[in-house]
Amino acid sequence: MATNMSKHWYDQQTIYQIYPKSFNDSNNDGIGDIPGITEKVPYLKELGITTIWLNPIYQSPQVDNGYDVSDYYQVDPSLGTMAEVEDLIATVHQNGMYIIFDFVLNHTSDQHPWFKKAVAEPNSPYRDYYLWQDPAADGGRPNNWGSFFGGSVWDKDPAGGSQYYFHLFDKRMPDLNWKNPAVRQAMRDVAEFWVEKGIDGLRLDAFIHLAKADFRQTYPSATGDQTPIISDMFYAHLPKVHEYLHDFVAAIKAKHPDTYVVGEASSADPHLMVDYTKPGTDECDNVITFRTFADDNSHDDASFSDMFQPRPMDVTTYKQHTVGIQAALAGVSLPTLYWNNHDMARVATRYGDADYPLQSAKSLATALYLQRGVPIIYYGEELGLTNIRYNDIADFEDQTVPGFVESAKAAGKSTAEIMTMLNKTHKMAGRGPMQWNDDPNHGFSDHLPWKHGATDDMNAAAEMADADSVWNYYRQLLQLKQQSVFVNGEFIMLPSNKQLFTYAIDDGHQQAAIVCNLTPAMRTYTLPFEADTTWLVQGDATVKDREVTLPAWSSIVLQAK
Numbered sequence: 001m002a003t004n005m006s007k008h009w010y011d012q013q014t015i016y017q018i019y020p021k022s023f024n025d026s027n028n029d030g031i032g033d034i035p036g037i038t039e040k041v042p043y044l045k046e047l048g049i050t051t052i053w054l055n056p057i058y059q060s061p062q063v064d065n066g067y068d069v070s071d072y073y074q075v076d077p078s079l080g081t082m083a084e085v086e087d088l089i090a091t092v093h094q095n096g097m098y099i100i101f102d103f104v105l106n107h108t109s110d111q112h113p114w115f116k117k118a119v120a121e122p123n124s125p126y127r128d129y130y131l132w133q134d135p136a137a138d139g140g141r142p143n144n145w146g147s148f149f150g151g152s153v154w155d156k157d158p159a160g161g162s163q164y165y166f167h168l169f170d171k172r173m174p175d176l177n178w179k180n181p182a183v184r185q186a187m188r189d190v191a192e193f194w195v196e197k198g199i200d201g202l203r204l205d206a207f208i209h210l211a212k213a214d215f216r217q218t219y220p221s222a223t224g225d226q227t228p229i230i231s232d233m234f235y236a237h238l239p240k241v242h243e244y245l246h247d248f249v250a251a252i253k254a255k256h257p258d259t260y261v262v263g264e265a266s267s268a269d270p271h272l273m274v275d276y277t278k279p280g281t282d283e284c285d286n287v288i289t290f291r292t293f294a295d296d297n298s299h300d301d302a303s304f305s306d307m308f309q310p311r312p313m314d315v316t317t318y319k320q321h322t323v324g325i326q327a328a329l330a331g332v333s334l335p336t337l338y339w340n341n342h343d344m345a346r347v348a349t350r351y352g353d354a355d356y357p358l359q360s361a362k363s364l365a366t367a368l369y370l371q372r373g374v375p376i377i378y379y380g381e382e383l384g385l386t387n388i389r390y391n392d393i394a395d396f397e398d399q400t401v402p403g404f405v406e407s408a409k410a411a412g413k414s415t416a417e418i419m420t421m422l423n424k425t426h427k428m429a430g431r432g433p434m435q436w437n438d439d440p441n442h443g444f445s446d447h448l449p450w451k452h453g454a455t456d457d458m459n460a461a462a463e464m465a466d467a468d469s470v471w472n473y474y475r476q477l478l479q480l481k482q483q484s485v486f487v488n489g490e491f492i493m494l495p496s497n498k499q500l501f502t503y504a505i506d507d508g509h510q511q512a513a514i515v516c517n518l519t520p521a522m523r524t525y526t527l528p529f530e531a532d533t534t535w536l537v538q539g540d541a542t543v544k545d546r547e548v549t550l551p552a553w554s555s556i557v558l559q560a561k
Contacts, residue, residue, distance in 0.1 A: 008258070011334060019032075021065065021079070023433075032079075032444070035087075037054070041097070051097060056104055058071065058104075068173045089198040100262070103194075104205045105210070115129070129180060129183050142154055151399070153166050191248070195259055208264075211238040301411070307400065308425045308426060310421055335372065337373040357456075363554060372490065436460050443459065512558065515548050515555060517552065525547075526547055527546040531560060532561040
């Protein structure tokens with residue numbers, strides 16, 4: 001029996017994630033901007049997109065490309081004006097689409113007035129807007145917890161005081177103190193300001209980190225020293241997160257009940273995904289976890305750091321992750337379906353096949369986006385866009401990269417080999433400019449883009465005119481996604497070997513089979529039922545009776561008799 005979850009507008013959406021600095025530059029300064037996005041709304045509508053998600057556009061020093069907010073009520077001048085944002089919101093709605101904003105609620109920039117006052121006036125109320133701790137008995141850092149951006153989560157008071165402040169990310173991005181009711185109210189006020197501007201939802205950045213354990217806790221290490229160690233158990237998924245999240249979401253939905261809330265729960269397993277999305281709890285409507293992915297590390301080189309070593313997909317483990325999430329969320333909420341975002345390499349580079357670029361891009365899309373769930377497509381993915389290739393280590397803007405480079409060089413790797421690895425795996429290589437046409441700078445700008453490097457030859461204009469392109473395949477796939485069986489159906493993983501990704505969708509009236517070959521070799525597959533209609537085929541896949549023949553990186557979508 002199928003479970004019909006379509007109770008809200010956001011249960012039948014296709015979301016398109018835009019990294020504003022890299023999408024479209026309207027004023028030719030090399031940085032994408034708000035008017036550039038507005039200009040491309042018709043393009044997105046033609047593709048089949050129904051909701052746009054913008055990475056942060058708030059005023060920011062851009063230490064972390066907008067995730068370090070210095071004023072939540074202002075638009076960053078490099079991206080545009082408030083009037084231009086209002087025009088974008090109106091244009092999206094006039095086109096029958098929705099728009100959601102990234103909302104950074106775990107931390108601010110150190111240039112935010114709250115933090116400046118916290119440092120300048122230790123006795124002011126703003127001191128308690130952030131997390132401060134006295135030094136350890138030896139005068140050193142309070143504990144050995146490690147930052148996600150490298151090093152310790154602790155840095156000394158910029159004013160020269162004895163205390164340390166807490167930052168899970170860059171030291172210029174201090175964490176907010178969500179134990180403080182004033183902080184919780186201030187963040188609700190910001191969210192309400194933007195919802196009243198007309199946005200339709202919020203993507204909650206890093207919300208799983210809002211609560212922290214007792215700072216006197218130290219992560220045990222074999223040496224007993226204070227070398228920083230990533231210690232997720234002290235600052236991820238703690239029980240208080242649910243209280244803070246509920247209070248935040250309930251307050252917004254009390255006034256604006258149709259507001260969509262999707263949370264970034266990067267390390268959430270299926271059970272935590274259920275906890276964050278249970279109907280009636282006023283937490284998240286959907287969550288995004290990174291635990292869908294599965295890399296095959298069996299060929300890692302143990303002689304140097306594995307941090308940026310390229311890995312193919314472990315298809316069997318990926319299927320196990322998929323079915324675990326689908327089973328846990330059945331009847332609870334919809335999974336989010338995505339191959340890439342701003343925090344990872346592009347799927348065409350990460351898991352695609354350079355010898356079969358079009359076919360692998362299409363087959364990977366088929367394997368994912370017809371599943372039960374909400375598709376989230378990263379800008380340019382619909383072109384089969386690959387990572388850009390940098391020539392300089394500094395282009396990655398990452399404190400953890402030098403350590404990887406040092407480790408790889410010590411193992412005898414050349415600079416060229418190291419750059420190849422980084423360009424294949426690093427998130428910054430996935431943030432290159434959108435490729436609109438074959439003009440210089442790909443039609444993104446008349447100016448050299450803020451991020452630039454070598455690119456593969458592909459662009460939206462050429463692909464829209466080519467019936468066999470990745471773009472046109474995505475358009476067909478997204479149209480098919482709107483069929484009732486894919487909106488309301490249950491997900492059923494079909495048995496297959498490690499080279500194939502096979503599943504069925506069943507809504508109680510119709511049943512579809514999706515069969516994808518994720519290898520460059522010819523494969524065959526026997527369907528568990530007879531097919532009546534071929535809904536979508538790519539790569540010359542064929543079916544006769546119940547036998548499917550799948551050339552390299554091909555796929556087929558069939559309706560059961």
